[in-house]
Amino acid sequence: MDHFFEKYPLKKPGDLIPLLQDIQEETGYLTDEIIGKVSEHLHIPANRVYGVATFYDQFRFKPRGRYHIRVCRGTSCYLCSSSSYLKEIEKLLKIQCGTVSRDKKFSLEAVSCMGGCSQSPVIRINTTYYHHLSIADLSGIIRSLKEKTE
Amino acid sequence: MPEQDISGNKAFLIDKIIRNYSGIFDNLTAGRVAMIRRDKVTRPVIFIGTGTCGIISGASATLIRVKNYISDNNLSADIIEVGCNGYCSAEPVLDVQLPGKARISFRNVTDDKAADVLDAVFHHSLQPGQALGQYRQTGLEEWPGVPLMEQIPWFSQQQRHILKNAGIISPASIDEYIARGGYKSLFKSVLNYPADKICEIIEQSGLRGRGGGGFPTGKKWKVALDTAGDQKFMICNADESDPGAFMDRAMIETDPHRVIEGLAIAAYAIGASQAVIYVRSDYENPLVILETAISQAKDYGLLGENIFGSGFSLSMNVRQGAGAFVCGEETALITSLEGKRGLPISKPPYPAEKGLWGQPTVINNVETLANVPGILEHGPLWFKSTGTQSSKGTKLFSVAGKSVSTGFIEVPMGITFSSIINDIAGGVKDGKTLKAAQLGGPSGVCIPPAQLDTPLDYEALADIGAALGLGGLVILDEKTCMVNLARYFMDFLRNESCGKCIPCREGTSKMLDILDSITKRPKEESTHETLERFKGVVQMESLAEVIRDTSLCGLGKNAPNPVLSSLKWFREEFEEHIFDRRCAAGVCHDLRKFYIDVDLCNGCNICQKKCPEIAIVGTLKTPHFIIESKCTGCGICLEACKFSAIYFK
Secondary structure (H helix, E strand, O other), rough: HHHHHHHHOOOOHHHHHHHHOOOOOOHOOOOHHHHHHHHHHHHOOHHHHHHHHHOOOOOOOOOOOOOOEEEEHHHHHOOOOOHHHHHHHHHHHHOOOOEEOOOEEEEEEEOOOOOOHHOOOOOEOOOOEEEEHHHHHHHHHHHHHHOOOO | OOOOHHHHHHHHHHHHHHHHOOOOOOOOHHHHHHHOOOOOOOOEEEEEOOHHHHHHOOOOHHHOOOOHHHOOOOOOEEEEEOOOOOOOOOOOOOOEEEOOEOOEEEEEOOHHHHHHHHHHOOOOOOOOOOOOOOOOOOOEEEOOOOEHHHOOOOHOOOOOOOOOOOOOOOOOOOOHHHOOOHHHHHHHHHHHHOOHHHHHHHHOOOOOOOOOOOHHHHHHHHHHHHHOOOOOEEEEOOOOOOOOHHHHHHHHHOHHHHHHHHHHHHHHHHHHEEEEEEEEEHHHHHHHHHHHHHHHHHHHHOOOOOOOHOOEEEEEEEOOOOOOHHHHHHHHHHHHHOOOOOOOOOOOOOOOOHHHHOOOOOEEEEEOOOOHHHHHOOOOOOOOOOOOOOOOOOOEEEEEOEEEEOOOEEEEEEOEEEHHHHOOOOOOOOHEEEEEEOHHHOEEEEOOHHOOOOOHHHHHHOOOOOOOOOOOEEEEEEOHHHHHHHHHHHHHHHHHHHOHHHHHHHHHHHHHHHHHHHHHHOOOOHHOHHHHHHHHHHHHHHHHHHHHHHOOOOOHOOOOOOHHHHHHHHHHHHHHHHHHOOOOOOOHHHOOOOOEEEOOOOOOOOHHHHHOOOEOOOOOOOOEEOOOOOOOOOHHHHOOOOOOOEEEO
């Protein structure tokens, strides 16, 4: 953890969010242990650190799946019925939006606008974007990921 | 990648271009500027739009294909990644500039089309209509039969001041921005004008905040300048979280230095030595672009200690937001920067008097700041010459939804929405009819077709209940259910309400419940009488007033807007949902009533097996029947039926 703390030697209260962002960037998610250490370093009570971390959507307390699927729920994507895409994925993977599959392979998230409103509906799997997909295309992609073993 | 000799251009650009007051160059300088601007190229240059919209459309694959094409054909050419030119539905956009020829632009160049397009350009064998357009460049040979970019409907009505570099220059190159007149205004400001003079110029120009409130920018700066403080802060609000709006993202991705220059001038005008750009965390690409741009500006001595020897120092940082919609509100943004939960604080005192760490702080939107360099370059009168009596200049809009063309545009104030929708965006897609235009996302309003001739003006829009600052324009066609849309926005707001004040926290959740009861069908209808639903709507109206009057921040105050405007203009649709339990657009799935066509049904029994409610009866090989009281309208039978025998009303 020390290499994160070195970046914020002044221990200003304003450093809290960037510090948590840096840590999550590397670890993928936050744990109680991390919250404790951050609280010690910045001299901020752990309950406040936890309060901040749970307030913002960006911070997670669970790891993501190997394939993290993001379905846009922006206005434009909503008009192109992105919710039916979301339902289809939920059905295919048998997981709820916001959860991780049991084998830790997939996680699903509905995100607010990704800024690709001209290409709706937009779905992102890890770093790859998919746009203008049909539901059948989507099922094909998910199935092929499901069968993939690494 | 750009093969520029950065160290070589640096001194030249600073001494000969930025520091050149007259703007008149000798031939040698002009030649070198033309090279940097790429008005003159010695070998082919290929430009690919790799903004977020480009990447989503597949620009990365196109880029790889283009690189392969060049190496396979042993060509010597440069590939430059540019931002989006605004015509997002044409992405991936690929431009080519051959030596001596005007820059030509192609639309929708996915990787499979890249080779054909490049073949056509390099062999001069363009098919008619293959190219999107070409840029007007004096002294260069035009492509025959290719329209000029400004003649294309998408661009012809636009007036591009802050977007003039969009899609043309590389956002990763400070040189190109300077060669096109960039950072001159900053130089002029810090050396020629005292801070109060700049506030005055901005006030004279009539620039008003583009982030929602529409407060005169010059006045805001003046307040901060006149308030004593040990350390003032200047913040650029790029936490654009309205779903359906992407102008700020586009602005940063296409021309980041314009925003940085505007922010630096603003910081000088209010006497701040620290500037922060608060960017939404989901905007990964803009974050990277800004970081690069700031480090370039520092390297060129345009930020940092003692800028141009004027004694003015400025440090600029990028802060990544953490994904809370409410942080777009200025006081919530400040608490977030202070490392707390992003909860808004009641105003006054306004941030300009007491903001970040209790110090005078000015927060301006990306678009507002991007206007600043232009005003200082051409003067307040130039800025004033565009627009209406009370609203000056131009406005960025992102156009999305069901229009033929989508993307972001810059139009003069005073233009009508019908002109934007019909002339620029080409009307509604697939020959459908326009139902409404949604302006401003969850805090915005729905504008019915009858009101679309409203001119774009702060006051005129306030009359129809909209705020101009929010530039997300979503085009809705006849297939949109206004009740469901209102429910969608309320669901968004319920999720994003920070929970500090009760009217917003409880009110949005209550309104969502009421909308749910209208758009969904409960299992037991008897406890949900029509009268109850009707009462719900009446309650919703009074609840909306309470939320509007008693909420703490703008998010809460505007939360009822989408519902109220839908109720105002589309009341009959609400009534249809409540009394007839029917959604004409077929969007509210729960309200669908399913029937089986006895002529088409051959009694295969599949629907009966799949129905989770056991609502379908019938014996094998005879037409089946749906029991209406048991059916929940899930639509599983519709998907299961292979003979299209199931339909809904």
